[in-house]
Amino acid sequence: MTLVHRALFTWFIVLVFLILLCLRLETRTHWNWFVVFIPLWIFDAILLIxxxxxxxxxxxxxxxxxxxxxxxxxxxxxVLLKIAIQIMICLKLEYPGLELSIFTVMIPIWILLPATIGYVFMHMVRSK
Incomplete structure (x- = not known):
């Protein structure tokens, strides 16, 4: 796939996710939160493939x-950490009886962000 196709596909997936998210947040639908995140999981599966x-x-x-x-x-x-954070967010929103703290839900992001910053920094240093 060329860069243009990948960019358009990414924008399409994000658009579908945002539409589903808006419908769910405005209480027009009472879908499961796992259904709302399906476009992102399809995107992540395609990335892994x-x-x-x-x-x-x-x-x-x-x-x-x-x-x-x-x-x-x-x-x-x-990609696996991104999938983990999506699952944690869905569990937090769909099952409030689990009483997951926000700190527990955010653990994958706290792992992912410093790793990504380090990865980008290393590539910037190498490119000079």
Whole structure:
């Protein structure tokens, strides 16, 4: 997929999610919160498949596989943490009886943000 197609697909997924979110927040619908987050989960699944396809297409031998897994490890961890925060938010909103604290819900974001800042900083330092 070209960059334009990926950008348009991302905007479409975000648009559908925001429409579903607005409908749910205005109480026009009484959908489950897990249903509202389906577009984001589809996007995350496509991202994981994309990373796996990149690994498989570049894999030539077992030594290269180890190198590729280390290279794409941050992408896979980022998507998995993003899925974890979405599930935690859905659990918090859908089942208030669970009494999840906001600090517990935000743990994946607190892990993801410093890791992302470090990743971006390292790439900025390397590019100079």
């Amino acid at each position: 994309y990373v796996l396809i990149k690994i498989v297409t570049k894999w030539r031998n077992l030594t290269r596989l180890k190198e590729l897994l280390i290279q794409y490890q941050s992408y896979i961890c980022t």
